[in-house]
Amino acid sequence: MNISAWHPLRQLPWQVVVPFCLIVVCSLGAITYSMWASHQKAIRLSTLAQAMLQVDKHDSRIDFVQARLQDMIQTDLKSHRITQIILFSAICVQLAILFFTFRRFVRDGTWAWFSLNARLSERPSPDKPFIIEGFVSEITQRKQAQESVEHLNQVLWAIRNINQLIMNEKDRSRLIQKGCQILVQSRGFEAAMIILTDKSRKPVSYAQDGLSDAFADFGQLLDQGHLPQCCEQTLGRSGVQLIRKPSPTCRKCPLTHCCVHNDTLCMALYYMDSVYGFLTVAVPLGQGDNQEEQSLLHELASDIAFALRGLEREEQTNKAEEEKQMAEKQLAQAQKMEAIGRLAGGVAHDFNNMLGVIMGCADMALARRKDSESLGHSLGQIKQAAERSAELTRQLLAFSRKQLTQPKVLNLNEEIENQRLMLSRLIGENIEFKFLPAHELWPLKVDPSQIDQVLANLIINARDAISDVGSITLETMNVTLDETYATTHLYASPGQYVCLMISDTGTGMDRRTQEQIFDPFFTTKQAEQGTGLGLSTVYGIVSQNKGIINVYSERGKGTTFKLYFPRTQDTVLEMGPVRELWPVQGQETVLLVEDEEMVLELTQTFLQEQGYTVLSARSPQQALDLSARHIGPIHILLTDVILPEMNGNELKTAIEAVRPEVKALFMSGYTESVIVQQGMVGTKFFFIQKPFSAAGLTDKIREVLAS
Structure with a gap:
């Protein structure tokens, strides 16, 4: 281009002419490029392109020199475009040194990285022209190596943070959620997901970070117990599973589109021979097959699996400690009950003999007395006190499981039905009484008099817990207790039981009260309203018959007692006709x-x-x-x-x-x-x-x- 005919420009100083000319040249070049590039095909730059601008002060010519242009690149990097980029960049920085990199999509369907250098070779003077030089180089491999190093450093930083998390976090759910956040926020991975499974490989918990809204649908699949195909493929493998192009079996996975633009790496969380779940991460496309990448992911998965194993062992230890404390507590309670029972049994013989004498003498004195009203009243008080003392002794013996019994095969529904009228009288009219018998209830073998004691004590206890109006419900059912139940209850054994459930709508009990309700003489009732032996008697009777008793109660929400009596395989004996007793007087x-x-x-x-x-x-x-x-x-x-x-x-x-x-x-x-x-x-x-x-x-x- 010759601008010597532009005489007005020749009169201006070169400091003004040069920038003006450069801007004009860049504009004309851009117009020419836009018209010419529309029909050019994109080809790859193999090595280097160089552009040089020279301004001669004598004739003001501007020449463009292309050197070592061995190949052509994509249209936006052809010679004029390169020159425009160099010139525009140099002018923008006021003829200072400039360096930057950029990325372009090339013919083979990949992205290529380039670097651009522009600098002022010689600063202008009255005697010398100035030259601006620019270089465009392909740096794809160098850029990839640099990004790989940066990425691996980020992964190492993520592993460091994960290890710190492992040391401090003791909650399994928070561990995997924070772990995913660290992996993504450290910019080591595009996205991360951790799925925890049980021994049957069913998902039980999961966490993610960096995934799209599609994870909501994916979470529903996990909640239904379905593992993604990529996770199942890692089972039985010790290495990392690379997913670059999702297989046809992945079409139903809501996260399939997330795997198209990234490399997906999946690995099972192995520790020893146990699988605790799966770790899946997304890395930039092309980095998934990097051995260092996979090695670091393997280390990361091992650390997470080790942490999960540690949490599992800690949970098992805590559970064992809780079970031990519960067993010790139950053992202490049983020993306390046994001690009280031994005490009761130890004094029972002599105490009963003395009571027998008192009661007998009172009976004879009442029978022989004349018409002395005061004497009769005193004797009546003596007999009443003796009978009450005898009843207390019987209750203590029942509690201590040392009461002599004569078990019989019976149907609990029939026993309750026979006692229903008596129980209704105990309750009163202000309380609704309901009985819900089970159909085809199994038989049990127990002393009928003990069933009467249990029903009376539990009904009275429920009645006293209701201050105004309410309801009491008796219900029977067949129950099968499994090993899980037996391991959590000290004296329970797996098997079939007949369950008697008594529920009331009374005031309920707090936990401290529940821990003491079976203790002899413990009562929350007012003085002279109870001895505190009612529930102790029930406890002893149930234990004596190898049963189980549980209580469920909350303050203000009522109470439910569940009594489990072992099912018997014996058949219920048919009752014969009621015989008439001989007259009381005897001659034998x-x-x-x-x-x-x-x-x-x-x-x-x-x-x-x-x-x-x-x-x-x-x-x-x-x-x-x-x-x-x-x-x-x-x-x-x-x-x-x-x-x-x-x-x-x-x-x-x-x-x-x-x-x-x-x-x-x-x-x-x-x-x-x-x-x-x-x-x-x-x-x-x-x-x-x-x-x-x-x-x-x-x-x-x-x-x-x-x-």
């Missing part, structure tokens, strides 16, 4: 054996006043002598279980050898464990617990004689 001969003199005399008086002939003995040997000397028949042997020389069962055997027709009725103030030690097991014997009343004794004798 009774051989009475009792080593306590006061009890012996009182019992003898009872029987004689009812018309019986009584042969009294204070020892087994004396009883054998009386049996041998007595000429007439002996209809019944009434003997204490614990005797000197031999026990009551051995005495019965010895007398039966001579008098096989004799029947026996055993009595004792001892607990069941002591009686069982004397060989008194099974149901083929009759027994009466001390203390007993005169009427109770004679009724029992009539029952034995009529059997």
